[in-house]
Amino acid sequence: MKKTIYKLYWAWQFDKEEKWLNECSAKGLHLCDVGLLRYTFEEGLPGAYSHKLELLNNWPSHPESVAYIRFLEDTGVEMVGSYARWVYFRKKSDLGKFDLFSDLDSRINHLNRILVLFVPLMFLELLIGIINVIFPRTLNQSIGSLNLLIGLLLAYGTYEILKKRNQLKKERMIYE
Amino acid sequence: MQDFTNSALTEAVYYILLSLKNPLHGYGIMQHVEKISKGRVRLAAGTLYGAINSLLEKNWVKALNNSEDSRKKDYQITDLGLNALHKEIERLQELVENGLNLLQENNDEKDNL
Numbered sequence: 509m510k511k512t513i514y515k516l517y518w519a520w521q522f523d524k525e526e527k528w529l530n531e532c533s534a535k536g537l538h539l540c541d542v543g544l545l546r547y548t549f550e551e552g553l554p555g556a557y558s559h560k561l562e563l564l565n566n567w568p569s570h571p572e573s574v575a576y577i578r579f580l581e582d583t584g585v586e587m588v589g590s591y592a593r594w595v596y597f598r599k600k601s602d603l604g605k606f607d608l609f610s611d612l613d614s615r616i617n618h619l620n621r622i623l624v625l626f627v628p629l630m631f632l633e634l635l636i637g638i639i640n641v642i643f644p645r646t647l648n649q650s651i652g653s654l655n656l657l658i659g660l661l662l663a664y665g666t667y668e669i670l671k672k673r674n675q676l677k678k679e680r681m682i683y684e
Numbered sequence: 685m686q687d688f689t690n691s692a693l694t695e696a697v698y699y700i701l702l703s704l705k706n707p708l709h710g711y712g713i714m715q716h717v718e719k720i721s722k723g724r725v726r727l728a729a730g731t732l733y734g735a736i737n738s739l740l741e742k743n744w745v746k747a748l749n750n751s752e753d754s755r756k757k758d759y760q761i762t763d764l765g766l767n768a769l770h771k772e773i774e775r776l777q778e779l780v781e782n783g784l785n786l787l788q789e790n791n792d793e794k795d796n797l
Contacts, residue, residue, distance in 0.1 A: 604726075
């Protein structure tokens with residue numbers, strides 16, 4: 509039996525998303541496909557998988573991503589689906605604890621990758637939004653407010669990721 | 685470029701190099717490291733992949749051309765990598781000696797009180 513759930517994904521909460529997927533899996537609902545706002549689950553044995561999300565450097569079909577995903581597959585990791593450059597991975601729980609990163613540097617790198625995605629988009633949206641709100645005649649003002657809203661959401665996301673990164677950087681002063 | 689020859693290796697790099705005296709694939713490295721560290725060090729696949737790529741770039745390890753039917757790529761340490769490993773072991777020895785000496789001195793002082 510398949511079950512589809514529609515929900516928003518806030519990329520700065522990727523760790524919460526992983527937790528949610530693990531909770532679904534614990535109830536016997538295993539993610540088998542993702543798309544825009546759409547999550548398709550398959551029923552199975554409860555608690556069979558743990559999940560991780562990663563923003564790749566390239567789109568999943570890029571040769572570098574393909575090589576990386578293949579490397580992960582050799583270690584028992586499966587790619588469940590992807591949305592843009594976000595990839596959903598899972599690993600059978602009985603193969604042991606599932607982590608993509610085991611040191612602070614690679615975790616910080618991943619957060620940096622997310623920031624590189626967010627920050628330019630945030631400035632662009634805010635700029636377009638402000639221009640359209642100040643000069644309402646040039647374009648539609650409601651579109652301007654929408655840009656502004658997206659820009660502010662991205663600003664919040666950037667703040668959340670920076671908070672996570674600072675925490676790790678503080679640890680990095682002492683640990684590896 | 686800055687000279688890093690006196691710098692510390694990361695634990696991941698150190699243990700990866702130690703695992704590659706004989707050819708081994710990624711998953712084999714993870715298992716080997718976990719075994720020799722008695723379960724303390726568990727390299728995650730993403731971190732391992734990044735480290736191997738950096739080591740390949742530096743020519744500290746090389747990828748071996750496997751037969752086409754085998755999917756898994758094997759890696760092996762190079763002379764450059766061995767050299768780095770020897771230097772790191774010397775550095776670690778210095779750390780351990782200094783640490784033990786200092787703790788020993790502290791203990792002696794306590795005994796004399």
